[in-house]
Amino acid sequence: MKGLHIQGLSHSYGDNKVLDNAGLIVPAGELVCMLGPSGCGKSTLLRLAAGLEKVQHGKIIIDDVTVGSADVHLPPEKRHIGLMFQDYALFPHLNVIDNVTFGLLDMAPDKARLLAMDMLTQVGMAAQSDKFPHMLSGGQQQRVALARALAPEPKLLLLDEPFSGLDTNLRETIREETLSVLKNSGVATLMVTHDPEEAMFMADRIKIIGANGHILQAGRPHEIYYHPTHEFVARLFGMMNRFEGVAADGQVETPLGAVATDLADGTPAEVLIRPEGVILGTSDNNQGTTVEVTSSHLMGHDNIVRVRLGNGEGEDLHVRVHHTFEAELKESFSCRLDHEYAFVFPLDAESEYTNTELMDAPTSEEISAAGE
Ligand SMILES: Nc1ncnc2c1ncn2[C@@H]1O[C@H](COP(=O)(O)OP(=O)(O)O)[C@@H](O)[C@H]1O
Ligand SMILES: [Mg+2]
Known part of the structure; x- marks a missing residue:
């Protein structure tokens, strides 16, 4: 060769x-x-x-x-x-x-x-x-x-x-x-x-x-x-949003919706979601979870918007949006997942x-x- x-x-x-x-x-x-x-x-x-x-x-x-x-x-x-x-x-x-x-x-x-x-x-x-x-x-x-x-x-x-x-x-x-x-x-x-x-x-x-x-x-x-x-590979490319859950019926539940997995039922798992995998929409169409903006950072071409889940639980999510997307402090949005950017890994991956x-x-x- x-x-x-x-x-x-x-x-x-x-x-x-x-x-x-x-x-x-x-x-x-x-x-x-x-x-x-x-x-x-x-x-x-x-x-x-x-x-x-x-x-x-x-x-x-x-x-x-x-x-x-x-x-x-x-x-x-x-x-x-x-x-x-x-x-x-x-x-x-x-x-x-x-x-x-x-x-x-x-x-x-x-x-x-x-x-x-x-x-x-x-x-x-x-x-x-x-x-x-x-x-x-x-x-x-x-x-x-x-x-x-x-x-x-x-x-x-x-x-x-x-x-x-x-x-x-x-x-x-x-x-x-x-x-x-x-x-x-x-x-x-x-x-x-x-x-x-x-x-x-x-x-x-x-x-x-x-x-x-x-x-x-x-x-x-x-x-x-x-x-x-x-x-480790998923995290190489910058910050990730993270939820913990347990695999059941081929998926892991998160506050933003369920993510598919082939982990066996009952396996403790983490779900990692890239900032571009969190989609903000107007909250009046009532799809997805409600979130509130806690800060917005212009990064050049993109903005990174931090949002808090409606129930106040967990850490703020990082959302990557186009720089023309305007997000006011405390503004509410509905929030859903783009599954292409959501990954499930077993929590105890040592053996792997x-x-x-x-x-x-x-x-x-x-x-x-x-x-x-
Ligand atoms: N000439 C050398 N003599 C002794 N130890 C070395 C030598 N070159 C590299 N090492 C050791 O081998 C390991 C791998 O080094 P290296 O190949 O330079 O890694 P990387 O390029 O991935 O940083 C390191 O622990 C380093 O200290
Ligand atoms: Mg080297």
Whole structure:
């Protein structure tokens, strides 16, 4: 298959077992994000794929060639990979163009220069080709780093939190540009991030690694957002409204109505509802539960309105509404659920978590996308 295939990778630093039987596929042309808290082994996996660390157990295969295993260790420069790490800075003593041609030493110098200029044009840095890194902003340096990583036409690009050093506005611009350059190049990309929005924005597929280092869910961004299989995953994307209840007849009751579940009758459960899953309407049509506005916060495109249930019970609900929606303090609304944004999880989920693999095995969809 084209792309990256990691099989049964285990890795320890002394007694600290960081990866345990990790498996992962990144098909050519796809961008896969590993999303997880710090310390869960993301960088270790990337360094192993890059060849910066030797494989103890398992296999790393790039475009059908085993580049790392207990017996094989191809050095990074022989793996046809591009690297962009948070701390993988440009060479300070080389100007922009020389930074980009650095990985093209096998090529005739004038051809390398042409190719490097082409890459710099793609990332919008051609005009700065003779500047030195210290003369560039963080965003410009990052663009050059991307050009340098892609110039040798790698089979695989490995990105470790590449945008975390940039401030918010710049980060959004750069990641959008990066994504379009990557999609043009068709390279297989494995990116690590701890920013859920970044993963949603960039990824074809997301692998979510939980606090305990185990993969909790893998899927396309849409699946992760609309069908979270764990509470941890549901909560990644901001505040949630929460009710407790007990499963009965395939549903759990909440003050906003019943939510379907396949939990067994009698299972204590929690219902999590995204702020956009609470729908406010005029209270005179008398559908749904009555709520009263306790505050309203303009967030830009959306407002977050806090409302209290009519009977005064429980915590205020967070409701996401369009910024043109006017909600006065103490105003009453009827309130109902959009079931697409309501999720039920067992209250005692311990047993569920302990059975997960550290990293998941590739799905059949991924394997077929990889053309295996
Ligand atoms: N070179 C190293 N030597 C010893 N321990 C390490 C080394 N690199 C990482 N670790 C440990 O391995 C664990 C995973 O680290 P890392 O892969 O960097 O996680 P992440 O990138 O997800 O934050 C951490 O507990 C970290 O302290
Ligand atoms: Mg890391």
